[in-house]
Amino acid sequence: MYDIQHNSKGLVSHGVSTCAGCGLELIIRNTLDVLGEDTIIIIPPGCAALFSGFGKEASLKIPGFQGNLENTAACAAGVRTALNAKGNKETTVLAFAGDGGTVDIGLQSLSGVLERRDRILYICYDNEAYMNTGVQGSSSTPYYASTTTTPAGKLTERKNLMQIAIAHDIPYAATASIHNLNDFREKVQKAKDTDGPSLIHIQTPCPTGWKYDPAKSVELARLAVQTGSWVLYEYENGKVTINSKPKELRPLKEYIKIQGRFKHLNDEEVEELQKIVTENYEKIIKKLEYMS
Numbered sequence: 001m002y003d004i005q006h007n008s009k010g011l012v013s014h015g016v017s018t019c020a021g022c023g024l025e026l027i028i029r030n031t032l033d034v035l036g037e038d039t040i041i042i043i044p045p046g047c048a049a050l051f052s053g054f055g056k057e058a059s060l061k062i063p064g065f066q067g068n069l070e071n072t073a074a075c076a077a078g079v080r081t082a083l084n085a086k087g088n089k090e091t092t093v094l095a096f097a098g099d100g101g102t103v104d105i106g107l108q109s110l111s112g113v114l115e116r117r118d119r120i121l122y123i124c125y126d127n128e129a130y131m132n133t134g135v136q137g138s139s140s141t142p143y144y145a146s147t148t149t150t151p152a153g154k155l156t157e158r159k160n161l162m163q164i165a166i167a168h169d170i171p172y173a174a175t176a177s178i179h180n181l182n183d184f185r186e187k188v189q190k191a192k193d194t195d196g197p198s199l200i201h202i203q204t205p206c207p208t209g210w211k212y213d214p215a216k217s218v219e220l221a222r223l224a225v226q227t228g229s230w231v232l233y234e235y236e237n238g239k240v241t242i243n244s245k246p247k248e249l250r251p252l253k254e255y256i257k258i259q260g261r262f263k264h265l266n267d268e269e270v271e272e273l274q275k276i277v278t279e280n281y282e283k284i285i286k287k288l289e290y291m292s
């Protein structure tokens with residue numbers, strides 16, 4: 001078992017300004033611990049920009065810059081190309097973007113990288129809305145979740161980023177969760193070692209946007225997997241491995257009742273949502289089993 005307190009490389013300074021209990025902070029600390037200091041990071045606007053810093057101060061001890069919301073992958077590809085021209089194949093180029101900057105605004109730029117086979121590692125930390133600008137709904141916001149742009153609950157289903165990446169047939173893509181950081185770290189290592197583009201899509205509990213007790217981030221991430229709301233799997237050179245398949249799904253209620261973003265739902269709507277989540281889960285598992 002990895003002990004971050006005693007083994008951390010310390011590439012993220014203390015005292016960063018994320019909210020208490022922020023899942024994103026755990027993710028960036030663990031990511032850089034695996035990748036090490038020979039990494040260049042590209043961060044778009046969003047909560048991750050809290051790490052690229054204010055003015056002359058940054059909280060990461062690696063080089064990097066903040067691009068635009070729409071071009072993280074293209075910026076990373078540019079850095080990779082420059083490194084390649086200098087004969088540097090070793091440095092990891094990390095694109096680290098939120099869901100809005102990935103599945104909405106930056107999708108064309110990401111698709112270009114996946115098509116060209118640029119060797120970058122792309123991590124989408126998915127807190128399921130545009131959090132940094134006040135919790136607007138993104139195309140990764142789950143069905144019925146309340147955001148400031150969908151106050152009565154979102155009425156469309158989320159885009160499936162993994163399946164979009166897989167459609168480009170890249171060498172490595174994986175989903176991950178903060179409730180299993182060892183699994184996440186192994187995936188980051190595999191992605192780093194991949195000769196070509198790699199993508200990790202990690203669900204990122206956000207106490208501010210999801211409206212829950214900040215002590216419950218890891219518990220919520222676990223419940224997301226146990227209720228079938230988030231599926232852990234990898235796509236490696238054309239083959240799928242399902243990393244966690246609960247024998248029996250826990251009732252969705254256990255996951256949504258501790259989040260304020262679902263508290264507007266009446267019993268009938270909770271039942272409807274349960275049906276949607278179960279159907280989606282069964283559909284994706286069937287598809288993944290076919291691909292494994």
Ligand SMILES: Cc1ncc(C[n+]2csc(CCOP(=O)(O)OP(=O)(O)O)c2C)c(N)n1
Pocket residue numbers: 045046047048068069070097098099100101102105127129130131132133138
């Ligand atoms: C083209 C463009 N549109 C809008 C914005 C304003 N903006 C800055 S950060 C942000 C939220 C990004 O959301 P996401 O990528 O999900 O990251 P999060 O804030 O949730 O971490 C927005 C909309 C921008 N910077 N650029």
Ligand code: SF4
Pocket residue numbers: 017018019020021022023024047127131132205206207208209
């Ligand atoms: S709004 Fe959410 S993702 Fe952003 S810093 Fe706060 S807890 Fe983290």
Ligand SMILES: [Mg+2]
Pocket residue numbers: 098099100125126127128129130131138
């Ligand atoms: Mg977001």
